[in-house]
Amino acid sequence: MSIIQTSDAKRVDLYPSRINDKPSILERKDPVVHGEHTKDSLLSREQLDFYEKNGYLFLESFFNEEEVAVLSAEANRLKEAGKKSSADEIIREPNGNEVRSIFAIHREKGAFEDISMHARLLNIVENILGSSVYVHQSRINFKPGFTGKEFYWHSDFETWHVEDGMPRMRALSCSIALEENYHYNGPLMVVPGSHKKFISCVGQTPDDHYKESLRKQEYGVPDHNSLTQMVEEAGIEAPTGKAGSIVIFDCNTMHGSNSNITPKSRNNVFMVFNSVENKLQEPFSGKKPRPEYIGTRE
């Protein structure tokens, strides 16, 4: 724990990272499931318990075929538009011009805005986070066939805390598969139980780090020893299933994905929800915050 100086006041940093020159593993200091199971809960007690223990939950075919078709069409439309756009929201592959991600898609009227207000989804998210929520970040990740690149292991919270000023672990991601996930087309991998430890990473945070890190992350990356230890304890899970399936995972769950040389592309939508009681403060890096389209501040 370290005390850092902000413009407002001295503030306790419960999850210091990129401060020391050696990595360390800290205990989580926040609940995982912040709400209670009630008669209105769509998730069963068992599902909430599974999420608490493992830090993720896989819900096969949560969206039906028609819903997926609408989302896919909208994703493709945005990708086509993105090819010619110079908007900051469009992130390209590290070694090329291919569109890798599009951010802030929940601001677009239509299918993605609808997802951000989707009643069944919000029931689950608010149950887990124990309050009203808002969209902290949203994006489409395009993982094309043949040339899909890997996403290295990371805890989202590490970055959101250090670079965006998210104070506590009270957020989660929902990954929506726009195409079938096979074990061989670079599916999302999670380390069960990893959400209960916080890997304090080495290094620093360069100015405007996000401009490179969204293409390929170099800071805030967990060290090999800590990862090995986590995987030794609980292995790796990579849920697979039909388009429309979702993985909900805690903001601190270690996750990543391998490359995809198969012809089966694997595009997916990420919608990140944060508790309204966990709004962003100044970044714990002491740097200026990342832009609004990466981390909602307003």
Next chain:
Amino acid sequence: MSIIQTSDAKRVDLYPSRINDKPSILERKDPVVHGEHTKDSLLSREQLDFYEKNGYLFLESFFNEEEVAVLSAEANRLKEAGKKSSADEIIREPNGNEVRSIFAIHREKGAFEDISMHARLLNIVENILGSSVYVHQSRINFKPGFTGKEFYWHSDFETWHVEDGMPRMRALSCSIALEENYHYNGPLMVVPGSHKKFISCVGQTPDDHYKESLRKQEYGVPDHNSLTQMVEEAGIEAPTGKAGSIVIFDCNTMHGSNSNITPKSRNNVFMVFNSVENKLQEPFSGKKPRPEYIGTRE
């Protein structure tokens, strides 16, 4: 089919590749299983039929734990020695100095030479190839944890034919897992049935192509449409199992593997056997042959 001029005589090229500027898919003109099932066969009729149809066969725990321990120790010894070596047999990663492969390991006295003469293995290989055999190529592929790189799709035969002068499809590879293969640590993927078609690739063969292609292949690479068509027909299989398991696959089976960001390294040994009745001729590229440590000529 094209007729090319060699120093000896006009020769028919049954599998022309890197000649045209458009890819095409040709029929296989050779048997897959060249021998017969007999009372001495270690493989059952069903296994031989499976191999004929699918172009590969997975044999779990073919080598026992003690045998694997000996092979692993020898692989690590060679890797350590290779770090400081400038021998041509040592291939390094495309973006670094890490040892990616070591070739011609069957020439080393001891564990790997033993494998090349292993009685149970040779029973299977000679049964499939229908003759005595010799080692055309051998290597260890090191796929480390965290940073293991992908191997893009390819038919070995395409390269062996064009660059080494292997005339017919009468060879196979045996991949020996030195560590457990999981679905998530970049296991060998094969396209079942792909061995019955030959993808004639576009492009050419630069001089000394092997010096780069063993690090990252750019010529002799199948096109996206042909691959997509093959995968649509039969999908992708990625056998997983304990260390000591082997995958035997036809020289023309399309195969590859994804990257490996997990902490679980995936080192394996490849031993390629060719029929003595299918010895190398002059390369069909018209270029000079690759060196002896990549394709045995003597």
